[in-house]
Amino acid sequence: MTAAPPPEVLRAPLVVEFPFTRSLGPVQGAFLTALRERTVLGVRTSDGRVLVPPVEYDPVDSAELRDLVEVAPTGTVTTWAWNPDPRPQQPLPTPFAWVLVRLDGADTALLHVLDVPAPDTVRTGMRVRIRWAGERSGAITDIACFEPHDGHDGTEAARPGPYSAGFPDPVTGIVVPARLDYTYSPGRAQTAYIKALGDRKTVGERCPSCRKVYVPPRGACPTCGVATGEQVEVGPRGTVTTFCIVNIKAKNLDIEVPYVYAHIALDGAGLALHGRIGGIPYDQVRMGLRVEPVWTEGGRFPDHYRPTGEPDADYDAYKELL
Ligand SMILES: [Zn+2]
Secondary structure (H helix, E strand, C coil): CCCCCCCCCCCEEEEEEEEEEEECHHHHHHHHHHHHCCCEEEEECCCCCEECCCCCECCCCCCECCEEEEECCEEEEEEEEEECCCCCCCCCCCCEEEEEEEECCCCCCEEEEECCCCHHHCCCCCEEEEEECCCCCCCHHHEEEEEECCCCCCHHHCCCEECCCCCCCCCCEEEEEEEEEEEECCHHHHHHHHHHHCCCCEEEEECCCCCCEECCCCCEECCCCEECCEEEEECCCEEEEEEEEECCCCCCCCCCCCEEEEEEEECCCCCCEEEEECCCCHHHCCCCCEEEEECCCCCCCCCEEEECCCCCCCHHHHHHHC
């Protein structure tokens, strides 16, 4: 006898991405404005240290820091790590070293990248200088990278210069694209759930111990701590257990507000899933409303749920599912 082959588990790329907008304040704003003008600013603390990149408050005594100073575009690598396989949107497309660089005139080090061909060409203590980006906008990437520097040892530049002039058109805010790339696998239980949705069926899994039917199934009962394996088709009809009225229009979502988003306990399910309610004015949706799924052509899950016309469910029938 041979065992059945394990069911194929789904995998798919998943990208979580959003633009993060932040204001900069007087110190970070000056720092990024200066980078745009090919100048690096630090900030001097009350005991005379120069912090690069500058911060608004002294990390030792929390004093407000506003004494900006100019430091050199040359510096010394204080430590490094080799990156053999750059990811998309990292500063360089070819293998490079992440480096901490203490710029001449600074007492702290700046994290950036060093453009060298191989790890045996990097060492702590090596001299480097900034390679400026051709187009600069007021961002840390205005420093394209660091590169090896064989020139002067920088002693004449080691004393930070005063900075008071300021630059016109200061940078006051930045938009940082936050992005996470995954290869996501939903696991055995949710693979079965997703495949059943392809046939417009909703399939949960029953706990062998407490008999609760989980929809969507996660593969285990969190209460009993045992694996769930028995597949149970639920629905398609269900009961609204609770709901909210959405008044804020979501970007990239073509649904007119206000609309209702509800918890729906499908018949036979031991907990509620959520979905949008349509086909009824938003202010007539209520707990106990009986609903059924509405599919659109090519949809991979119900577009929304609409009233079935049945009498409302008794509260006792769903009070454990709220
Ligand atoms: Zn259980």
